[in-house]
Amino acid sequence: xxxxxxxxxxxxxxxxxxxxxxxxxxxxxxxxxxxxxxxxxxxxxxxxxxxxxxxxxxxxxxxxxxxxxxxxxxxxxxxxxxxxxxxxxxxxxxxxxxxxxxxxx
Numbered sequence: 001x002x003x004x005x006x007x008x009x010x011x012x013x014x015x016x017x018x019x020x021x022x023x024x025x026x027x028x029x030x031x032x033x034x035x036x037x038x039x040x041x042x043x044x045x046x047x048x049x050x051x052x053x054x055x056x057x058x059x060x061x062x063x064x065x066x067x068x069x070x071x072x073x074x075x076x077x078x079x080x081x082x083x084x085x086x087x088x089x090x091x092x093x094x095x096x097x098x099x100x101x102x103x104x105x
Contacts, residue, residue: 002078004093005065009087011035013065013090020058022066024074025096036067037094044073045080059084067092 005013013019014036021040025029030042058064064086068074071093078089092099095097 001087001091002075002091004084005090006093007067007099010065010067010090010092010099012057012094013063017063019063022064022074022077023096024066024068024077030064031067033096036065042049042078045077055081055084056094060084063088063090069097070095096098 001090003024014021021035021037021044023035023040024044025042026044026046027042037044041054041058043051045051054069064078064081066074066078066081068077072095074095075091078091
């Protein structure tokens, strides 16, 4: 199930839950900015070989928070993961561009 969330719910999940965070941006986009957490996994559907390898290593029964620049790529990835049997996926609807959070606080 995909649950669309905003900044407040994302912060709550990051602070209060054990959640795996996936950055759905392209590698070039990630290099130009920060990630939400130090443990963020970069995963996109564009690189099929990397995607297939990573998906096989990810547990399907944990919670995932997925984000991209504007929420579009993350929703696409969330839908793909849902089709593959991942159970609980949160998509940061407006993306990281509108997140504006001080890292480390």
